[in-house]
Amino acid sequence: MRPLSIAGLAALALLFALPYWIIPLIADAGFWQHVFVTIFVYAAMATAWNIVGGFAGQLSLGHTIFYGIGAYAAVLLNQHFGIIPWFGMLAGAAVSAAAGVLVSWPCLRLRGPFYTLSTIAFLEVVRLLAIHFKDFTGGSAGIPVPMFATTATGMEQRIGWAWMLFRERENTVLIAFGLLVLCIAVATLIRRSRFGYALLAVREREDAAEAVGVNTTRVKLAAVAVSAALTSLVGSFHGIYLNFIEPETMFSLATAIQLAMFALIGGLGTVAGPVAGTLLVVPIAEAARGWLGATANGLHGLVYGLVLVGIVLTMPQGIVGALKPRFALWAGPAHRPPPAAPARDEARARPPIGEPILEARNLTRRFGGLVATNDVSLTLREGEVLGIIGPNGAGKTTLFNLLSGFLPPNEGSVRVRDASGQWVTPDAPHGFADAGVGRTFQIVQPFAGLSVRENIMLGAFHHARSRAEAEAEAERVAALCGLGHLLDLEARSLTVGGAKRLEVARALAMRPRILLLDEVMAGLNPSDVALAVELVRTIRDSGVSIIAIEHVMAAIMAISDRIVVINSGRMIAEGSPEAIAKDRTVIEAYLGEEYVAASA
Amino acid sequence: MEVLPQLIVNGLLLGGAFALISIGLTLVFGIVRVVNFAHGELFMAGLFGAWLLSSKVGLTPYLAAVPLVVILFAAGAAMQRFIIQPLMDADPHIQIFATVGVGTALINLALILFGADIRTSELPWAREPVRFAGLSVARGFLVAFAVSMVATAALVLFLKRTHLGRAIRAVAQNRNAAPLMGIDVPRIYIITFGIGSACVGLAAAVLSPLFPAFPTVGTYFALTAFVIVVLGGMGSLEGAVAGALIIGLVDSLAGYYVAPDLKEVVYFLIFLLILVLKPAGLFGVRGSE
Amino acid sequence: MSLLRLENVSAGYGAVEVLSDVTIDVAPGEVVTIVGANGAGKTTILRTIAGLVRPRSGRKLIDGRDVSALKPPAIVDLGITLVPEGRQLFPFMSVRENLMLGAYKPAARAAIPERMEEVLALFPRVRERLDQYAGSLSGGEQQMVAIARGMMANPRLLMFDEPSLGLAPMIVKQVFEIVDRVVAAGTTVLIVEQNIYHTLSIATRGYVLENGRIVMQDTGPALLRDPHVRRAYLGV
Known part of the structure; x- marks a missing residue:
């Protein structure tokens, strides 16, 4: 006691x-x-x-x-x-x-x-x-x-x-x-x-x-x-x-x-x-x-x-x-020191890309006169990493909110294949979580007054039945995400990089089958980005299917199997990273027509 | 005497009396985004002020409006400056607790100073009825109604037509952009809280001949004002007036047709229905405050 | 002398440092732009200048005077106005009232009618919308109102934060025409814009910001030719 x-x-x-x-x-x-x-x-x-x-x-x-x-x-x-x-x-x-x-x-x-x-x-x-x-x-x-x-x-x-x-x-x-x-x-x-x-x-x-x-x-x-x-x-x-x-x-x-x-x-x-x-x-x-x-x-x-x-x-x-x-x-330290980071099993091979696990059909979402998402359809396959890019204000985060149940679409639907193989369309965010969807928030949403450990435990409680089990899971995931030494820190005092990692850790602790990552690398310095890329690959190799919104181009190119480009709420391109990098409409969306015309 | 027309007139006049208190509450909520749980206690303080000024200084209750408006403006401004302002970025619960604390302190301060007795500002003129078209209404209610409407109209004009008024509305609509216009947002909050409180000062003066002062009188008025403000749409002045008239009518009609001691039940139920079904209120547009 | 100078400024939010040791100069009559990837700290620079963020170290000088501690209204009084990202109009007020609020500072109030004529001459579309709620306008129109509102105080330095954000390509073009008009009218401009081609081609000078630090500065056209800029901006 x-x-x-x-x-x-x-x-x-x-x-x-x-x-x-x-x-x-x-x-x-x-x-x-x-x-x-x-x-x-x-x-x-x-x-x-x-x-x-x-x-x-x-x-x-x-x-x-x-x-x-x-x-x-x-x-x-x-x-x-x-x-x-x-x-x-x-x-x-x-x-x-x-x-x-x-x-x-x-x-x-x-x-x-x-x-x-x-x-x-x-x-x-x-x-x-x-x-x-x-x-x-x-x-x-x-x-x-x-x-x-x-x-x-x-x-x-x-x-x-x-x-x-x-x-x-x-x-x-x-x-x-x-x-x-x-x-x-x-x-x-x-x-x-x-x-x-x-x-x-x-x-x-x-x-x-x-x-x-x-x-x-x-x-x-x-x-x-x-x-x-x-x-x-x-x-x-x-x-x-x-x-x-x-x-x-x-x-x-x-x-x-x-x-x-x-x-x-x-x-x-x-x-x-x-x-x-x-x-x-x-x-x-x-x-x-x-x-x-x-x-x-x-x-x-x-x-x-x-x-x-x-x-x-x-x-x-x-x-x-x-x-x-x-x-x-x-009264002395309340918790044991966290265990050392587990050795990563390098040998594990990447599982092959399988059947569709999440499907969005003709999603449209309006805010007043603004059409934030305009007739977007996409499919995520099991074990795949799908990248979503687009200029600021293109409607990427709205799309994520539709995919995770935080916003109901005005038109179209989202369905997810749950653990038993059934296609389901949940009607609330926690329903999506139950179907195996974990997500992070672009604007980080830590439980600010709780410790890093408790934040991750809340993710772990999605499957853990006891506090001890959740705590163990939190420590394991924290080590994986490079938060092992910060477990007892209050979440509000994390740096941007730390808070982004906490977002990932909390979602990961849920053991999701589908993970939605919303700009988890924005604002990180280059060495942190490299770590984050490595982390995403590790998660992918453990069998999680991932959709990632990202602004850091080098990173999204490195992790994605396929990329979807959104501009003004519409899907304007889709393809392999190599194809997207050369796509004229994409460069135009980012740098303006004039740039394309001038460099042509 | 016809019952229904009389009930309607009574209701509307009562609504007029409520309107002024509600406007102050809705203004503070709409601009500062703080629900002032001590609003009713400021009104109670105003009633006691009117009683003191009329019984000890010999000022007619209506004339007491001048000092009361000034004093309550200062009290409200001070409350914002020293209690709410430091908590602007805190959890909303903390702000609620702060105003609840002020309210509790004021009630009990009144209890210590004046005891639990009822104190009435004497102005027999106000209680005398005026008769017309077979209807009978107390003069005081007519005065309160008129003052209420004029004050509301003045406030609306002030907000729409003056630079300061526009700045106040600007802060309500976009508090991030307001400082970029050169608007000193904390100062606007202090002024707004002052105006909201001055409204209850004025209300207390005109209602003092009709409603006696006692320490917990504010609770009744504040709860009614909350009902009205939610009904009309939090932050909407016009909504508050409309809501006040509706609640006045409900009070009068339910008191007669349902049961006198259940009329508040009726409007609290309306309040709950509105909160649940149409939280923006009958006249509010979400976020339009 | 610089109209505005940030001198070795560091700034941030909470435990996070967004800007490190940033030095920037804006001389009267210049069009200066800051280029950098998302999250590099461009908006924070503008917010620091506007007084919404206080520098943790370093100094902010206007006309050579240290104004690091001044609050936003005081900065506006000194003639520096920010047209914020995402337009930030007062949605339930008419366009006219929005413009009047742009001239809220006491020194500008007396001249509102004349100034409004001058500004509306630059924005004929805004004139047609004067009595509509600002919130009912299209995105492009709102951006024009936001710029017009920024000009109402007759600022010596007008700062733009991502004026093309979230607008359709056609509208972006129109917004740039407006920016050109503002520049042509002789206003000193500091602009942050994701659509770098246009801004760099009109900028007298540009700074490249990476992870909160200034890593390059040159004339606009020179930066436009630099391969590093493309990398800094797109991250590719």
């Missing part, structure tokens, strides 16, 4: 021991236990929120929908049907997960503030409905948690473990802490799993996530479902704990904002962040209130707001995010 994890567990143990054993020895246990229950509840919910808001980067300010659903499910089932809250809790979690998916499904394609606004709107709708249907919910008057109920046998006292209602506070500390541990455990598991990496990919760059085969919609919905269920569990407990629930406090926008705030202050997307944020801010606010007295109503909120603004201006990565590099130093 890593030193950081041990430190985290020790901190958690202390957090529990304080209210449960230590404070009762020296102070008024009741008050402090209440404070700690509050901290645990908020920390648990902030942790749950963080799965959506931090890992997946979908900023929800409506998360109290699930908190409220949990509370109402537990209390209403108790009140109307005499069902113990433990079952109500599970029912609430199920309803919340379903509601989360239902609510998010149409909204997740909204970006940035629009998603946030939609979550607020949903929260308002739910709150208003809860007030309106008062026969069911008790309306804005709220409902108390029943302590007694009349049954056939007379009055029944609904207190004790079954009913989650206690005279002694210790038990509530225990449950609240248990919920916190549950949320942290789930968050930790997710963060370290394939699913967690997919969420980070979605957060960092949705297009690149699709390119490595992540079904971005599905992973976002899954994150929402898990997060909603956890929030709901906490809500059930807290509703019972508060003895009284009403729409204004259960479906509160201010509380929803606080959850997000705690996570941000601690560090979005880190496991420890939400807990750290809650631990920091709640006591400061409570202390400020205690210090200035209860007359200062609103003081804690003022503290929250000011701390939030201060944090975003000074350390937007949050407390944990800002401190982590130092802790990591103190």
Whole structure:
């Protein structure tokens, strides 16, 4: 186990021991236990929120929908049907997960503030409905948690473990802490799993996530479902704990904002962040209130707001995010040194060029009045390297986007032969990835906030089932692409050459059968170009079919079996590299008619 | 008295009141590309300002518009300069958090200063009804409607006809090309945020005789303004006015025909439908802001 | 004295250095061109001059004054205007408004009507489109508006970044005619263009840029005859 994890567990143990054993020895246990229950509840919910808001980067300010659903499910089932809250809790979690998916499904394609606004709107709708249907919910008057109920046998006292209602506070500390541990455990598991990496990919760059085969919609919905269920569990407990629930406090926008705030202050997307944020801010606010007295109503909120603004201006990565590099130093290197680059097996012969593996027919794509791709048809054969050249602005990248599902064509179609030999026409980028198409982006799209290792792992997760497997694959591919010594570097700090190699490495780690390379050599110096040419040949010899857009003529001539020339969206020439180099229309497209006329 | 015409008039007048707040929001979004989650709290601050000026200084609420417009312009400009500007290149989430933080701080500051009580700027004249053609409307709403329309028209003219206004639109349409024209883009952002906030200052002054001030009053107005702005197309002034009138009507009609406490549900549902089906809004052209 | 001089300038984005030790001079009345392969750093030179990228080392001089730290609006005020790559018009404004924005700097505002007449005399096609949205024009027309907008401030140095980019061959010809007219009107020009034949044949001087370094400079026609240029540009 890593030193950081041990430190985290020790901190958690202390957090529990304080209210449960230590404070009762020296102070008024009741008050402090209440404070700690509050901290645990908020920390648990902030942790749950963080799965959506931090890992997946979908900023929800409506998360109290699930908190409220949990509370109402537990209390209403108790009140109307005499069902113990433990079952109500599970029912609430199920309803919340379903509601989360239902609510998010149409909204997740909204970006940035629009998603946030939609979550607020949903929260308002739910709150208003809860007030309106008062026969069911008790309306804005709220409902108390029943302590007694009349049954056939007379009055029944609904207190004790079954009913989650206690005279002694210790038990509530225990449950609240248990919920916190549950949320942290789930968050930790997710963060370290394939699913967690997919969420980070979605957060960092949705297009690149699709390119490595992540079904971005599905992973976002899954994150929402898990997060909603956890929030709901906490809500059930807290509703019972508060003895009284009403729409204004259960479906509160201010509380929803606080959850997000705690996570941000601690560090979005880190496991420890939400807990750290809650631990920091709640006591400061409570202390400020205690210090200035209860007359200062609103003081804690003022503290929250000011701390939030201060944090975003000074350390937007949050407390944990800002401190982590130092802790990591103190805790020693987290990873083994990467293995030496594997010896290349020189002996392997190039496989012969085989049957067609990708076909584009009559592709046309317009943007407003501009026809970026105009009736282009091409075929890639198995084991072949097809070069695409053309002047700037000729429409090459648009063609790539059509070939990898990032843009739907206005006319024409693309089909790919998948691993089983079937011809398929996927309808989303991740579908193309599943069919065996890997791609790079001309404007490099690294997952900027992740390490080089994690970037490549995201490619590897396309086939790898475990983190260890993905890590091993990342190290192998990194060595192949000359990134072996940069594995722990943050991707955003790579040079152009490094970022281009990372693009290739990430696509390669997917083990694609077809690889689309978009100007991976542009901006490289000559020795790097030579290395890149060598790399492309190695990939080709391993049996991958390649389409490469390239501006570096020497390179494209060296690697291509066949070249297609695009100008103004049209295919103007196709042939062997030698034939293309002599083609008059091609030289004209590049240098202008006058040049051709003058040198003729 | 006919119910329907009265409901329609009420709705349109209410829409006029919303319009001014929405214009400020849409302007800031369209130009600076930041959704100001503290917009409603600036309005709340304006209402308290109007109340202070009328009850402590003795200024008629309508006259309070002059200082309020100036103060809120300065507050908005300062917010852009010192909080948003340093975050312009940050993740949009960080910008949202920053404005949410400002909003939270303002609500609670008001709670500390004024308590949770309701404070009304006294101007009985504004609440007296005017009757015509069998309809009855409060004078204050007529004033608010007129001010709203005039202010919008003035703002549109300013944006279309002046060098500064053109520069503001230029920044919205192509923020890479604007500096090449010699436009100081950060300065434009500061001015725009100031104008957007000044709009709520003006709105607060004209609405203060009709709506009481309390710390969380901004949330209601801001949410309504978000609905309106999304409906009309984020960044479109004309869209914001049209959206405000529509939401005013929905508010009035749904309040009567559905249920008074469900009228917001109706327009939030409209909001969600628009977001999902036509995110550019009813009147917006994608990217036209 | 040079109107503009970059002196041993290095510049880049983030961790990446795009320009290394670049020295360039533009004297009044000259037509200077920079030739080089894609990614060599030509656009970055223009962006550095315009103030959009700050030099990391070296100096940028205008009329002998060090202006390395000035922001884009200040550079515009000094009479240097960039017609950017990809035209970059304000799409939902009329052509007229686009032209007016070209003369946004306070010194140019007063003379907008006269200046617009002068510029439109060079661009009769633009005159016909004055009240249309800029975004509704064809690519070639947009490029003309972009050039006309650049001239509105009556610049002493007009910089073109790839004016023929993405245009059909016929339109490219027309754009070059416009560039010729701008040159004939006596404006000092610094131009980056992938279609090198035309620019080199009108250039008084040209620089060859490779991997962010200036590797050659000569008169335009001399560079045009040089086999190295073809290699540098096409990479073949």
